[in-house]
Structures are given as C-alpha cells and as structure tokens.
Amino acid sequence: MGQVQPRWAIGNFILSPRIQKEDVFEIYKGIKSELDRWNCQIIGGDISKSKEISLSLTLLGILKDKHPITRTGFRIGDYLCVSGTLGDSLLGLKILNRIQKNKTIRTKNDSVIAYLVKRHLLPQLRFDGLKKYYKYVTSCTDLSDGLQKALEIMTRTSSEVSVEIDVEKLPLSWQAREFCNCENIDSKKIALEGGEDYEVLFTVSTRNLKRIKKESGISIIGKIVPRSGSKNILLQHSNIKGKLVGFEHLF
Amino acid sequence: MGQVQPRWAIGNFILSPRIQKEDVFEIYKGIKSELDRWNCQIIGGDISKSKEISLSLTLLGILKDKHPITRTGFRIGDYLCVSGTLGDSLLGLKILNRIQKNKTIRTKNDSVIAYLVKRHLLPQLRFDGLKKYYKYVTSCTDLSDGLQKALEIMTRTSSEVSVEIDVEKLPLSWQAREFCNCENIDSKKIALEGGEDYEVLFTVSTRNLKRIKKESGISIIGKIVPRSGSKNILLQHSNIKGKLVGFEHLF
Numbered sequence: 001m002g003q004v005q006p007r008w009a010i011g012n013f014i015l016s017p018r019i020q021k022e023d024v025f026e027i028y029k030g031i032k033s034e035l036d037r038w039n040c041q042i043i044g045g046d047i048s049k050s051k052e053i054s055l056s057l058t059l060l061g062i063l064k065d066k067h068p069i070t071r072t073g074f075r076i077g078d079y080l081c082v083s084g085t086l087g088d089s090l091l092g093l094k095i096l097n098r099i100q101k102n103k104t105i106r107t108k109n110d111s112v113i114a115y116l117v118k119r120h121l122l123p124q125l126r127f128d129g130l131k132k133y134y135k136y137v138t139s140c141t142d143l144s145d146g147l148q149k150a151l152e153i154m155t156r157t158s159s160e161v162s163v164e165i166d167v168e169k170l171p172l173s174w175q176a177r178e179f180c181n182c183e184n185i186d187s188k189k190i191a192l193e194g195g196e197d198y199e200v201l202f203t204v205s206t207r208n209l210k211r212i213k214k215e216s217g218i219s220i221i222g223k224i225v226p227r228s229g230s231k232n233i234l235l236q237h238s239n240i241k242g243k244l245v246g247f248e249h250l251f
Numbered sequence: 252m253g254q255v256q257p258r259w260a261i262g263n264f265i266l267s268p269r270i271q272k273e274d275v276f277e278i279y280k281g282i283k284s285e286l287d288r289w290n291c292q293i294i295g296g297d298i299s300k301s302k303e304i305s306l307s308l309t310l311l312g313i314l315k316d317k318h319p320i321t322r323t324g325f326r327i328g329d330y331l332c333v334s335g336t337l338g339d340s341l342l343g344l345k346i347l348n349r350i351q352k353n354k355t356i357r358t359k360n361d362s363v364i365a366y367l368v369k370r371h372l373l374p375q376l377r378f379d380g381l382k383k384y385y386k387y388v389t390s391c392t393d394l395s396d397g398l399q400k401a402l403e404i405m406t407r408t409s410s411e412v413s414v415e416i417d418v419e420k421l422p423l424s425w426q427a428r429e430f431c432n433c434e435n436i437d438s439k440k441i442a443l444e445g446g447e448d449y450e451v452l453f454t455v456s457t458r459n460l461k462r463i464k465k466e467s468g469i470s471i472i473g474k475i476v477p478r479s480g481s482k483n484i485l486l487q488h489s490n491i492k493g494k495l496v497g498f499e500h501l502f
Contacts, residue, residue, distance in 0.1 A: 010261045010296075010309045012263035012296075012297065012307050012309075014265055014301070014305050044309050044311075045261075045263075045307075045309055046263065046307040046309065048305055048307070050265070050301055050302070050303040050305055051301070051302045051303050052301040052302050052303065054265050054299055054301055054305070056263050056296075056297040056299070058261045058263075058295050058296055058297065060295075060311075
C-alpha cells in the first residue's frame, strides 16, 4: 500500500456464450476508460470461455517512495484509523439479494436504498483524498474483506500485540444506520464484517494523531496494545451477538 | 519474445465447488514446482468461484538484451523457420475427444497414441534449446494458436510483404504422420492449423541461414517475399481442401 502509482493491468476475462460480442466490447470499453483515468494500460492476461462470467484485473504499479507502507509497520501505542464509512457495500449487496429473492424490505426511504446499492455497485476510489496522510502512516491495509478480517491479517504476524477497537467509534453512514434500524440489523456487526467498501485501515503514531484528528472523513477507532491473553482483537463497548464472519480467502 | 527471463507470475484461479480443497493445494503445488524451476514467483492475481474451473497464469519477465525480438522485425528475403514438429498437440486433443465420445480410433500403434496425447497434456518448453539461435533471429512469435494464425499476425501490419510457405517442408513427427495416415486426416492441414505445440516461428536473414541449417530440430519452411496480389499467405505444393481454421482471439 502507500504511494504506488498504478501503471499496468493484467486482465483475466472468462466469458460465457450467453454474453454477446457487443456487450464484451462495452465491458472492455468501460474497463479501459477507468484505466485511462489512472494512465494505466492492459498489458496481458487471458480470455477464455465458461458457463459463468468472471472478470478480474490485477494492477501493477510503481512505488513512488523509497519504502512501501506495509501491513505490519505499526508499533504498540499507534492509533487505528479508517477512512470513510463501513458496511455500506455489504448492505447494498443485502438489498440486491432481497430484491432478487422477492423478500420484504421495510426501509421506506428510497434514497437510503439507492445510496447503499450505489456504494456496492459503483464504489469510488479515494486515491487522491488519502494521499496527504501517507507521510503520517505507519501501516496500512485495504478493507476488501472487511474490517475484522483486516485486523486479523494485521496482527497475524505478531503474537505480542492486540488491537483494541471501540465499537462505538466505527463510522457508519446515516443511510446505513437508518437501514439497519428499519431492518433490525446490528449495524456495528455490519461495520466489522462488511467488505468491498474501498476504504483503508491504517495506523498513526501518537505524535501524528493530532494531524489526523483535524481531518474529516477519517475515524480513529482504536489502538495497538500489548497482547494480554489469547485474543488479538479486543472489542470495547460491544454487545455483538453471534460469531463474526469475514470473507475467508483460501490462500 | 527473445531473451526474456521469466520472474513473476499473476495467477487467476476460478475454482468450482466440485473441486476439493486438497486438490486445489495439489494443483497449486504443481504450478509452484514448475515456477520454481524458472525461479519465478506468484506475486498476485485472483481466486474466485464458478461452475467451471479455469486456471490462468500470466508471466512477467526481464528483457536480457537491449532490444526485444518482435513479431515484425523481418525483411523481405528472410527465411521462415519453425522449431520442433507441428500439429502433435492438436492430434492429441482429437484423440482425447474421440475417447470421450466413444468414437473409433483406427490407429493400432499405442505408442503413437500415447506420444500425441502426451504432447497435448504435458508440453515441454524448449527454452534452453532455442537460446543459441536468438542472435540470428530477426523476428519471432509463438505458435500457440497455430502456424497459419501466427503467419497472419506476422503479416498483419505490413501490406508490402507476403509469406511463402512450402507445405512439403512443414515438420511433422512420424507419430503424427502415422496417425493421420490411419485416420485419413490431411497432416499438412493439421500442421498449419494446430496450436499449443509450444514451438516457435522465427525468421533469419540469408546471411545467417547456414548457421540455422546445421541445427537439428529447426525446419526452414518458407520465405518473406514482396506482396503481389491480395494474399498474405502463399502455399506452395499445397492441395489442402477446405478453409483453414486457426483459433480466433476476440481481441
């Protein structure tokens, strides 16, 4: 993570006979126009046929600083921060699944529904907005698989630290709060489990915390603490029921 | 093409619920052991789920010469050469298809069947064997999609040249000849159309032809000539019936 300028993309497009050649060109044009925005080129990959469609892009880039920001550069005492709001994308997916299965949606506010679905289908990268914080950041990771999963990965390599999260501080959009209220969903659980929000989790030292505090769109959600006991994730103010689930990668 | 040292691989593995986790690890171990031979590492990619399995690797490498050998570096008068034998892999695929569909195979010689199937399922890279020729080579391309397709791609960018191929010179293994004889298949057509042989097509100047001529495992199959008329591929000694088909990529 950190100051990486994306430059090249490897595209893997598994297409199905159900999809028309014209649609494939439209999809390709969409991908290309997004890549053009970042001055990024498709340099290779593969196209093949299957019963189901699968589109994947892997981006390669150039590190602009001498040192990358890794997932594990943090020290005990560093503060944990997240950008934006969490769980919107997962709620958008839940809405789409309910629509597909003809299940009831109790939320009456259409703009809430539209916002959450859009956050799932058309996520916006905050590349430029986050740039100015990089110099204060000691470690950083994406939240593709959810906050809880990201915290697990961060602490996996060190048996000496735990992360202490104040569940009350997890940032939620008002739309997510309203939807969770109406549908009787635990919004804190959604914030911990939901992935694909295209936000980042990062740490800053105590010294730089004041610089981050001033910024809008950044929430300080916890701290790196010495490990005491077996748990690597400690939840404060939490009354979450049931086991937390994040997306589990095979590798 | 040319002196490229493979270094990194992007893996895209679309897995199906029908495949066991243990089998996935076995496949991965197989891929890794092959990559280890070339000192190559998987650095990224994607894993997802579908009804059908699809495995794809894209390799990235370092160019060891100042200039790459391109597909279009040839000049009029250069000779066209191919490594190894052509069409074995396609015949191996035909055999497997016939077995799957319970169709008759007339060829009685089991070693012929085994050889062709192996050439399809376990192709061997000739990386080291071809290295010594690179300095004489003016252009080079792989034969993944068949000779005819490679010739099309080579001549696509120049309206001033054609390739003249002597069909009698196309290299065929004795196993391919015997199988085609028994099954009443036009072996020359197979040599022109068959892909996935993991051989290369390259050109050399008249001056360097004598160096290539001495080498076994290389066949001189034709020449780059000035274009006269509309055809970019001219076949000598050919009595091939029907239209030639090569694998047509969408992009």
